[in-house]
Amino acid sequence: MTDINQTPSTPNSPDSPLRFAVVGVGQISQQAFIPALRSLPDAVVAAVVTSSDAKAEAVAKRTGAGAGPDDDPAATGRATADDVAVYDYDEFPELLKRGDIDGIYVATPVFRHREFAEPALDAGIPVLLEKPMADSVEDCEAMIAASQRSGATLMVAYRMHQDAYLVELADMVDRGVIGETRTFTSTFAHDIEEANHRGHSGFWGGPVPDFGAYPLNLVRHLFRAEPTHVHATGVSSRDRDFDFQDGVGVTLRFPGARVAQYTLSYNAADLDTFQLVGSKGTITSNSCYGFAPEPPRNWTLTTPQGTKTHEATSVDQFAGETRYFIDCVRAGVRPEPNGREGLADVRIFAAIEESLRLGREVILPPHQFGPGLSRDQIRSIPPRPAGEIPEDDELVDQTPQDR
Numbered sequence: 001m002t003d004i005n006q007t008p009s010t011p012n013s014p015d016s017p018l019r020f021a022v023v024g025v026g027q028i029s030q031q032a033f034i035p036a037l038r039s040l041p042d043a044v045v046a047a048v049v050t051s052s053d054a055k056a057e058a059v060a061k062r063t064g065a066g067a068g069p070d071d072d073p074a075a076t077g078r079a080t081a082d083d084v085a086v087y088d089y090d091e092f093p094e095l096l097k098r099g100d101i102d103g104i105y106v107a108t109p110v111f112r113h114r115e116f117a118e119p120a121l122d123a124g125i126p127v128l129l130e131k132p133m134a135d136s137v138e139d140c141e142a143m144i145a146a147s148q149r150s151g152a153t154l155m156v157a158y159r160m161h162q163d164a165y166l167v168e169l170a171d172m173v174d175r176g177v178i179g180e181t182r183t184f185t186s187t188f189a190h191d192i193e194e195a196n197h198r199g200h201s202g203f204w205g206g207p208v209p210d211f212g213a214y215p216l217n218l219v220r221h222l223f224r225a226e227p228t229h230v231h232a233t234g235v236s237s238r239d240r241d242f243d244f245q246d247g248v249g250v251t252l253r254f255p256g257a258r259v260a261q262y263t264l265s266y267n268a269a270d271l272d273t274f275q276l277v278g279s280k281g282t283i284t285s286n287s288c289y290g291f292a293p294e295p296p297r298n299w300t301l302t303t304p305q306g307t308k309t310h311e312a313t314s315v316d317q318f319a320g321e322t323r324y325f326i327d328c329v330r331a332g333v334r335p336e337p338n339g340r341e342g343l344a345d346v347r348i349f350a351a352i353e354e355s356l357r358l359g360r361e362v363i364l365p366p367h368q369f370g371p372g373l374s375r376d377q378i379r380s381i382p383p384r385p386a387g388e389i390p391e392d393d394e395l396v397d398q399t400p401q402d403r
Helices: 027-039 053-061 088-098 110-121 139-151 166-176 213-223 316-332 337-360
Strands: 018-023 043-049 085-086 103-106 126-131 152-154 179-190 227-235 246-254 258-265 266-279 282-285 296-301 306-311
Touching: 018 027, 018 213, 018 316, 027 053, 027 316, 043 053, 043 088, 085 088, 088 110, 103 110, 110 126, 110 139, 110 296, 126 139, 126 316, 139 337, 152 316, 166 213, 166 282, 179 213, 179 227, 179 282, 213 246, 213 258, 213 266, 213 337, 227 337, 246 282, 246 337, 258 266
Parallel strands: 018 043, 018 103, 043 085, 103 126, 126 152, 179 258
Antiparallel strands: 179 266, 227 246, 246 258, 266 282, 282 296, 296 306
């Protein structure tokens, strides 16, 4: 396996805005990443890569360049771009040569992540890469190697890693508040539109790497360990036309006689819950994985001393993760959710795919967990006003994921 140590990069002066190129202008870019930049005074959309003229025009109209539609840059001090350069996907090499891009946000379907991230990293340009990192271990290792060769920063966009909700939850468990961890269970379900790209991209567009990234990543950080065995069972709904199993149950065995189980569905009512059981208490949540302000994320702690419920402060997780990315790039600090963290999940997704195919448990090769979450990576930025976030029916040239 490729050595995964990564040397971060420091591209431009802190006195000038970090100029992003957005590769892939789908739902997550239109509704989350580009609006989030309006909360960052030193970030700007300088270019977009898309095959859709309508999407490119929408980005320009919505001034996703660090200023909201009603903002006066002179008054707010936010960065702006006079023009947003537009490139087709096959023109991406020209973008890399232009010399005035400081960071690239890759939000294409997962099977195209390496296609854009690897050459950008080889060109020395920092990359913020949507999760899951890739659709194979090989592609993850190739991107990590590219980051090593050039020293360009590679960060996988685990938006919850900069949210106090997750960081403080993991810290509480690590301090032994519920004793030794024993079991973890979770359900993440949503009703997905088949016409959305997720519905027809095979296993790697389906619920396991998409929704499954959340309970898997959560339990790895709550247990502070990597699983040793995986067993998955899947079903295909008769009334849907997905090209993968749209309901999947996963069981993971961890060192220390611990077990995790989670269920995922692309054909069910909205639900995102978890239950963590320890030797001296439990932590449960009926809202844990979302990024919209409502319903608020929460957890309930139950120990012999009583019950305590916590409701998280609403934040813009995309603004927080981007703030952290910029801070790491400029300080020359390796981000916590780097290529190694992305690879840690992808290797398990690949094992789940194998388990579904074989119908049996799969043994995972040993993998070192770490470094884990820390409070210094929290970035708490308030949500933008709801009116600034495009609704599903306002998305441009894009089939929303909600059915």
